[in-house]
Amino acid sequence: ILNVEQSPQSLHVQEGDSTNFTCSFPSSNFYALHWYRWETAKSPEALFVMTLNGDEKKKGRISATLNTKEGYSYLYIKGSQPEDSATYLCAFRNNDMRFGAGTRLTVK
């Protein structure tokens, strides 16, 4: 993998559902992996910065895991709420910062 890839591209869930999405990145020259939430008409907001293989981070109902050896990170949202609707971006940092295209989450 040369670029940062996120899946799925978009996701619709019902309020109360738990969900997760994936970020895949190059497994060499790893420095850090960032997750951001970007709500419409607002600035991207940092969720997590992860630097160590096996890292698990949590903020409220949102958590993330990191596997630098195989080059992936998962973002989990437990009990989705309408205010979780946003685009979730991951970014791989080595010499520069490369963003994925994002996963657009809609919670109804």
Next chain:
Amino acid sequence: ETGVTQTPRHLVMGMTNKKSLKCEQHLGHNAMYWYKQSAKKPLELMFVYNFKEQTENNSVPSRFSPECPNSSHLFLHLHTLQPEDSALYLCASSQEGQGNEQFFGPGTRLTVL
């Protein structure tokens, strides 16, 4: 409010115009960034400044010229742009170190006619 402000929020310019985008951060950070988001594309890093020194220029055309007069201010000077340069331009800042998060401004929506 992230502590990073950008002006103007919207800009329409002709291909022969010269304009500048301004970014200011009130967070005491030592690194600032310009990003471009084109329609249906991921965010692209354009320029990085660490301690007012440009450390990265990701093959950005010379019609985009950054300036960082101090650690709190960052400009992007625009000259002879093309319609395909129409995009959302985001500024960010961070305290440089391993994996430190970036704080983004609200962006400038640029349209080149």
